Amino acid sequence: MREVAIVAYAQSPQVRQEKVLNEVEILMPVIEEALAEAAMTMDDIDFVCSGSCDYIAGGAFSFVSAVDALGATPSKMESHVEMDAAWALYESWLKIQTGEISSALIYGFGKSSVGELPDVMSQQCDPYYLAPLWPDSISLAGIQASALLATGRYTERDFADVVVESRRKAKTNPNAQLSGDVSADHLIEAPYIASPLRRHDCCPITDGASVLIITDKSALPKAKTKPVYIRGIDHRMEAHQLGIRTLSESKSSTLALANAKDQAGIEQFDLAELYAPFSPQTLILKDALALNDKVDINPSGGPLAGHIMMSAGLDRFGMSFRALQSSTVKTALAHATSGPCLQHNMIAILEAG
Amino acid sequence: MTEPRENLLEADFELGFTYTRSPGVIIGKFLAALQQQQIYGIRANDGTVLFPPTEYDPRTAESLHDFVPLTDLGRLLYWTWIDQPRDHHQISQPFAFAMIQLDGADVPFLHRMFADSAEHLSVGMAVKVQWAEQRRGAITDIHGFVTAEGEQS
Numbered sequence: 001m002r003e004v005a006i007v008a009y010a011q012s013p014q015v016r017q018e019k020v021l022n023e024v025e026i027l028m029p030v031i032e033e034a035l036a037e038a039a040m041t042m043d044d045i046d047f048v049c050s051g052s053c054d055y056i057a058g059g060a061f062s063f064v065s066a067v068d069a070l071g072a073t074p075s076k077m078e079s080h081v082e083m084d085a086a087w088a089l090y091e092s093w094l095k096i097q098t099g100e101i102s103s104a105l106i107y108g109f110g111k112s113s114v115g116e117l118p119d120v121m122s123q124q125c126d127p128y129y130l131a132p133l134w135p136d137s138i139s140l141a142g143i144q145a146s147a148l149l150a151t152g153r154y155t156e157r158d159f160a161d162v163v164v165e166s167r168r169k170a171k172t173n174p175n176a177q178l179s180g181d182v183s184a185d186h187l188i189e190a191p192y193i194a195s196p197l198r199r200h201d202c203c204p205i206t207d208g209a210s211v212l213i214i215t216d217k218s219a220l221p222k223a224k225t226k227p228v229y230i231r232g233i234d235h236r237m238e239a240h241q242l243g244i245r246t247l248s249e250s251k252s253s254t255l256a257l258a259n260a261k262d263q264a265g266i267e268q269f270d271l272a273e274l275y276a277p278f279s280p281q282t283l284i285l286k287d288a289l290a291l292n293d294k295v296d297i298n299p300s301g302g303p304l305a306g307h308i309m310m311s312a313g314l315d316r317f318g319m320s321f322r323a324l325q326s327s328t329v330k331t332a333l334a335h336a337t338s339g340p341c342l343q344h345n346m347i348a349i350l351e352a353g
Numbered sequence: 354m355t356e357p358r359e360n361l362l363e364a365d366f367e368l369g370f371t372y373t374r375s376p377g378v379i380i381g382k383f384l385a386a387l388q389q390q391q392i393y394g395i396r397a398n399d400g401t402v403l404f405p406p407t408e409y410d411p412r413t414a415e416s417l418h419d420f421v422p423l424t425d426l427g428r429l430l431y432w433t434w435i436d437q438p439r440d441h442h443q444i445s446q447p448f449a450f451a452m453i454q455l456d457g458a459d460v461p462f463l464h465r466m467f468a469d470s471a472e473h474l475s476v477g478m479a480v481k482v483q484w485a486e487q488r489r490g491a492i493t494d495i496h497g498f499v500t501a502e503g504e505q506s
Contacts, residue, residue: 055368058366116441119439119440123370128376128380128384132493133465133492135450136439136441136442143450143451146431146432147431150430191436193437194450196433197433241462242462243404244403244412
């Protein structure tokens with residue numbers, strides 16, 4: 001296997017509504033910032049891959065316009081996934097493994113504020129049995145939360161504690177949309193929006209974009225940032241129909257972690273960035289990944305502090321990279337998810353170089 | 354920098370699938386039967402009954418063919434109560450999205466559950482299908498479920 005490292009990451013502020021800039025305009029300075037961090041130019045990039053969703057923008061092939069943010073020259077080999085940009089990273093990682101490229105710039109973006117994201121997400125469901133009922137993303141997460149409560153492993157108070165931790169840790173993340181000191185006693189008084197979920201249990205609607213650059217070890221840039229190596233990476237998918245799965249567990253995460261550990265030869269992590277857009281999912285993932293209390297979970301605040309739809313998974317890689325840059329800890333677990341109720345999960349094991 | 358409203362370009366946008374499709378031999382047969390108020394599950398090779406029917410066992414990828422007639426009765430497993438339905442729900446009263454297991458099926462499925470309030474719902478309660486008045490061969494031919502507590506099942 002070729003050794004692949006994350007060498008730069010940049011993210012726009014995660015705002016509730018970007019009223020002036022369009023997607024391309026949000027993206028342009030973020031690309032510049034990432035290239036500057038790596039001391040690279042577009043000439044040094046072999047491949048560009050993005051993740052976004054045309055249903056969010058409301059127009060077919062709307063992702064093509066985002067290519068404008070890269071500049072017209074030099075022309076680049078380019079690809080796109082209609083998935084979270086974490087999967088654009090996976091495609092890029094694979095392409096490096098094939099030996100076809102040595103470097104890739106990956107980006108994800110979304111302006112969820114322009115539509116009704118929970119309704120948009122219902123249309124990723126199967127068109128015969130689920131989509132005609134318009135089960136919005138919050139309701140589906142509510143069903144999963146109620147399945148988790150039914151196991152007796154956790155209570156609504158535990159959901160609130162996840163939110164308290166997220167907001168507290170997000171105080172050190174300048175791009176966070178939601179941060180501060182809140183008490184679980186106070187949170188638990190709020191009304192349900194889709195029982196047993198309250199508003200604070202749900203990730204905030206967010207506009208923004210993120211960019212991440214990876215290179216083969218032989219093509220590391222000369223920048224002073226230390227590279228963070230992807231030592232293991234795997235993704236697994238479960239059945240789409242909710243009744244076929246055990247919603248209170250995440251078997252695909254457990255399997256992906258086992259495979260990533262086999263590749264990496266690393267068993268323990270100092271920190272984990274989990275893409276859990278709803279607070280109970282943090283608890284489901286914590287159990288599925290057997291993360292103990294020594295693991296710092298979502299030091300950035302995680303998706304409950306800011307959630308750029310289609311880039312929030314890539315942000316888990318980026319935030320892990322940041323955390324490993326700025327501290328003495330060595331290893332991180334980055335997780336990304338796709339599909340309703342944690343249907344599809346990616347796990348990567350990262351190590352500071 | 355506010356622009357007069359009449360100078361803004363506007364276009365209607367309808368969110369949804371902008372194409373039609375054939376549901377295929379298994380789902381098609383199931384939906385056609387549903388229009389006649391008949392409910393079928395499908396038997397997997399391990400003997401379990403899946404509902405709603407799929408062409409392939411999502412757990413093993415085996416091809417499935419063996420339809421099993423089911424009744425309109427089931428049990429409520431878990432749910433999310435929605436006090437303020439969204440426009441797209443096409444339901445004007447508070448309701449629940451629920452996982453319901455039909456009698457004779459081995460897995461639950463998602464549909465709507467109607468009740469006066471969340472307090473009227475309980476785990477394992479007996480429920481029955483409320484049929485849509487106009488049926489067109491779709492999962493929404495089942496309008497939702499209502500309590501069947503106190504009725505013979």
